[in-house]
Amino acid sequence: MKKSIKVFAPATVANVVCGFDILGFAVNEPGDELMMELTEKPGVNIVSIEGDEGKLPLDPQKNTVSASVISLLKQIGREDLGVNIRLKKKMPMGSGxxxxxxxxxxxxxxxxxxxxxxxxxxxLLPFAMEGEALACGHGHADNVAPALFGGFTLIKSYEPLEVIALPVPNLYCALLYPHVDVPTRDARQIIRSKVLLKDAVTQWGNIAGLISSLYTQDYDLLGRCMKDVIVEPVRSMLIPEFDKMKETAMENGALGFGISGSGPTVFSLYRSADNAQKVLSNLKQLLASKGIESNIYLSEINKNGPIVL
Structure with a gap:
């Protein structure tokens, strides 16, 4: 048995525009790095966290990563183990x-x-969902499932938990994280509790069409299905220049454009890396002209999930 390991786990795009709480995919960049070491003294310890600006708790019971590990050790009857964790956050927190x-x-x-x-x-998935519940109050799987499995995932149901791996398209994902604050809890609270039947029917058609497009590699269909008539219209109001960014992306080769998770990060999908990079540069300049800083990332769809470094 090895005593230490270094791993990478990817960032994810949840919802994929029309698939609220049920669709997600992983990207190659950004992500988190973690060093773990087994020791003889029982207990889980967070030795250090880098890149969080001191925001994350070092208390093992209150931190997502250590709480998940503690729960797993208890389940498999290995509470005799000592575990030291060094976490390097290489992605913005509260970014969607x-x-x-x-x-x-x-x-x-x-x-x-x-x-x-x-x-x-x-x-492993239920333990990751426990950590997610600790972090944001909801044990949803639309981020943890693609982060764990890689690729595109569909959460078919929660009771019982059933996750379906979907085909992975050869596309480039452009991500832009504007430096504005959109807390996940706030973003969830503004969503309508009641939905018109005609809007629900439209949304069901888009979700089904998007999933079909992944199997048939029909990218035109995928683009036509990346439309949200329920959540995006209200959530987009929390993101500065959303409509202008979407217009710019769609006019310059994007198949679709939307909010990553609860935002404020926005994403768009492209057949060409050059197109994606050009749009990212334009969007970053657009926000800069309004006095808003941003981070940009360009990645293919991550097919593997976490890896050993």
């Missing part, structure tokens, strides 16, 4: 990129590797 999901997945994946993989990824 699944920051807490990446941390939880990194910790669980690392421990499972060190213990010679006693659990499958499917078995």
């Amino acid at each position: 990129l699944g920051s807490s999901a990446a941390s939880a997945v990194a910790g669980l994946f690392a421990l499972n590797e060190l213990l010679d993989q006693p659990l499958t990824k499917e078995q």
Whole structure:
């Protein structure tokens, strides 16, 4: 059994415009790095966290990554183990990129590797969801599932939990994180509690069409289905220059444009990396002209989920 390991877990785009709480995909950049070491003294300890500006708790019971690991150790009867964790946040928190999901997945994946993989990824998923619930109050799987499995995932149901891996398109994802604050809890509270039947029918058609497009690699269909008539109209009001950014992206080769998770990060999908990079540069300049700083990332769809570095 190895004593130490270094892993990477990816950021994720949840919802994919029309698939609120049920669709998500992973990206190669950004993500979190984690070092884990097994020790003889029982207990889980967070030795250090980098890149969080001191925002994350070092208390093992209150931190997403350590709480997930503690829960897993208890479940498999290995509370005799000592675990030291060093977390390097290489992605912005509260960005809509699944920051807490990446941390939880990194910790669980690392421990499972060190213990010679006693659990499958499917078995690790509920522990990652526990960590997500600790971080944001909701144990949703639309970030943790793609972070753990890689690629596109569909959350078919929660009771019982059933996750379906979808085909992965050869596309480039352009991500822009504007430096504005949109807390996940606030973003959820503004969503309508009642939906018109005609809007629900439109949304169901878009979700079904998007999933069909992944199987048929019909990118024109995928683009036509990346439309949200329920959540985006209200959430987009929290993101400065959203409509202008969307217009710019769609006029310059984007298949679709939308909010990553609860925002404020926005994403768009492209057939060409050059197109994606050009649009990212234009969007960054657009926000800069309004006095808003931003981070940009360009990535293919991540097919692997977490990896050993």
